[in-house]
Amino acid sequence: MAMNSQSLSKAQVLIVGCGDIGQRLAQCLPQDIYEVTGLRRNPPPDTPSLHYQTCDVTNAVALSDVLRQGFDVVLITMTPSERSDAGYERAYVQTCRNLVVGLQKQREKSPLLVFVSSSAVYSQMDGSWVDENSPVEPESFSGKRLLEAEAIVQNSGFANTIVRFSGIYGPNRNRLIEQVHQGKASASTHYTNRIHVDDCARSLAHLIELYRNGKKLEPVYLASDSAPAPMVEVVSWLAEQVGVQDFLSEAATNERGNKRCNNKRLLDSGFKFRYPGYRDGYSAVLAEL
Known part of the structure; x- marks a missing residue:
């Protein structure tokens, strides 16, 4: 267990590729317990819950320097910067490879790795039900690259968990x-699966809190709302x-898959969903438009 809830120092969280979900996650983590750093190539201004550092995470040397902070x-x-095999390879596979190598070079802390993946691996x-134990045999380049990155994290030697989100909206x-x-x-009768972006962030915060409180995390979590339709x-x-x-x-x-x-x-x-179905989530979205 890497984090001690009784420690006087705050738990240090690094968000690699800190976009919208990372920003929302930082807001979900109690500021008296966690200190959150986000890595971006061109970061926006800091917020009360999130401090940014400039870093091209596909640059192994630059990422390794950041990781020395512990x-x-x-x-x-x-x-990914582009929807192509090369784009996914750079964003996911290369980043995870650089990350693991960089972490293995520093021995100050042994962190929990949380990799945000996708239901695209299925x-x-x-129209069948899938869960964390279902076969993953992706045909798309995106699913194949995500699965490759998952394996790098799972074989890293560090505590880890994979969170596979379905279609994110919000x-x-x-x-x-x-x-x-x-x-x-589309008038397709194929099933579609969704999760509101707020529940993405809340589920990640939930798992991080479980780990901080000494709970053993499962290797993989499939994060999707309760109303596929x-x-x-x-x-x-x-x-x-x-x-x-x-x-x-x-x-x-239709969207890929069924x-x-x-x-x-x-x-x-x-975990309890704020938006357990698409009607709940889209009602909130429409109210804000």
């Missing part, structure tokens, strides 16, 4: 709402909420 938790939440297309993630307004929504059901409900009648397009394609994500392991850990 951290109790290292969270990896990257966004390729099931038959403020500034309004693709489905825009498709409805533009008459470009056919795409046509989701967009039909959205259209009703915003008062749009002609919202479907024959040319529209599966239902089982979140039982995360729920069994004590």
Whole structure:
């Protein structure tokens, strides 16, 4: 156990690739217990809950210098600069490789590694339920690279856990709402799985707190809300909420895959969703538009 809740010093958390989810996570962690550092190539100004450092995390030397400061938790939440195999390799595989090598060079602390992955590692297309023990045989380059990065973290020798998020939505993630307004929504009956960005951050904070309090984390958590639903059901409900009648397009394609994500392991850990279904989450999003 790396963190001592009775310690007078704050637990040091490093967020590698600190974007929207990282910023929300920092706000979820109690400031009297945690001190959070975010790494960005071009960081914004600091906030009360988050101090930034400038770092290109694909640069092994630069990342290694940061890691010498010593951290109790290292969270990896990257966004590829481009949606290509090379982009995913740089963002996920290269970053995780550099991170593990850098951590192995410093011996001050042995941190918990938390890697933010995706349900894209599952390729099931038959509407079946998937969980943390389901086969992962991704066909897309994105799923393959994420799985490769997961393995680097899992074989690092450090305490670790993988969190696989399904489709993230929330403020500034309004693709489905825009498709409805533009008459470009899909009538597909394939299942879609979602999680509100606030619950992404809250679930990560929940797992970090469990670890700080001496609980053993599972190797993998599938983080998705409790209401997988056919795409046509989701967009039909959205259209009703915003008062749009002609919202479907024959040319529209569904999201990749057709599966239902089982979140039982995360729920069994004590986590409670703020938005347990898409109606709850999208209602909050629409109220803010």
